[in-house]
Amino acid sequence: MVSPELLQGLACLRSYNAEQVRKLAEISELKDCPAETYVYQANDAADALYLVLSGRVAVEMDLPRHRKIVVDFVEGGDFFGWSALVPPHVLTASCLCMEQSRLLRIPREPLLKLLKEDVSLKASIMEMISRLVAVRLKDTRLQMSYLLGWD
Secondary structure: OOOHHHHHOOHHHOOOOHHHHHHHHHHOEEEEEOOOEEEEOOOOEOOEEEEEEEOEEEEEEEEOOOEEEEEEEEEOOOEEOHHHHOOOOEOOOEEEEOOOEEEEEEEHHHHHHHHHHOHHHHHHHHHHHHHHHHHHHHHHHHHHHHHOOOO
């Protein structure tokens, strides 16, 4: 469990009421990651949604011939790991901590249960996920056009 006070000051959670923040805090845990360590790898089971409290995380996609490309950077107040909420719950990218990072880890099963109980929280989180996926798609397209020389 994480202190609700830790979450109440976060801009990304301002639209949630105190009870929603408390419930999120109850099911969350802190995860400290050293620089140059992976939070997870593409194709792993998506077992949690993450929020960056401090640090910087690179979102990498695999390319042919064992190459990777960074399609996005996630920093303080940003979520990643959206595949935890979208079937088939398989991660589509790898996430590498670029520097010492503190993350909020929200496990999938308790989060799904909470979202089933609170439809307004579910609507808010799914709207956030939709925006996140749209930005990630745009950033990926830009990276692909650069790689293909379409500038």
